[in-house]
Amino acid sequence: MDLEKRASADSGPVQPRPPVAPAGTADAGAIRASDADRDRIADILREALAEGRLDPEEHAERIDAVYRAKTVGELEPxxxxxxxxxxRPEPTAYDYGPDAPAGPVDNLVAVFSSSTRKGRxxxxxxxxxxxxFxxxxxxxTEAMFGQRLTVINATSIFGNVEVRVPENIxxxxGGTGILGNFEVVALEGADxxxxVVVINGYSVFGNVEAKPKRGKRVADLHDRLRGHLGH
Structure with a gap:
């Protein structure tokens, strides 16, 4: 035993071995960001803006970075x-229930510009x-609905977001207007x-407006539902 102790002392202190990562394990920050990851970061930014931690310009820059991020590591900073x-849930948020939407997110961004989506x-x-801005x-009014529930998260900062829907959907x-306007004209389709289109979000010194477009109806409503929803 004395010889073993002496040999250990002569060779110096034993250095701990570095941990070995399991095979196939990637750096967490390199994982591709999901839509849920981006939504979580956007919610934090929204709270910060409402509480005065960020000014509108800082918020806009960070939101732009959120939608450009490809990995979780790019989102966290x-x-x-x-x-x-x-x-806790926002008191004005709509409860989707079991029909919560899933799938990819379509992003429409207008910074000192305009963005339009219309037609077929x-x-x-x-x-x-x-x-x-x-x-x-x-x-x-002429769109093809590939699912029954459609959710639009609208944010307006010194800008304007307008949503128009057919009269028979x-x-x-609902949302929050911070020195701005947020208006959703509720509508219940007879069928x-x-x-169902749900509008959530907020406006700061801006305007968000969603309402039916008079005289516009989905004429082939039943055919579209059968064709796209499999009924």
Missing amino acids: IVRDLPSART WRVGARTNAFAF GNVEIDL SLRG PQAP
Whole structure:
């Protein structure tokens, strides 16, 4: 035993071995960001703006970075200096229930510019509309609804977001106006299977408006529902 102790002392202190990562394990920051990851960061930024931690220009820059981020590692630094988002639900948020939308997110961004989506186009389950000193127009009167529930998250900062829907679908939702206007003209379609469009979000020194477009109706509503929803 004395010889073993002497040999150990002569060779110096034993250095700990570095941990070996399991095979196939990647750096967490290199994981591709999901739509849910981006939504979580956007919620933190929204809280920071409402609480005065960020001014509108800083908020716009960071939101732009959120939608450009490809990995989780690119998202986290955007909110590193901000408190975590509140876990309680927003009182004005619409409760989706079991029909919560899933799938890819369509982003419409207007920064000192305009962005328009109208005509015969396929509506995704979720759309983020962001206007900073700009204008976003979303016209759903001729759109193809590939699902029953469509959610539009609208943010306007010194800008304008307008959403127009046909008269024979359901329009719901609500948001917050901070020295601005947020208006959703509620509408319930007569057909219980008609598409439902929900508008959530907020405006700061801006305007968000969602309402039915008079005289516009989805003429082939039942055919579209059968064709796209498999009924």
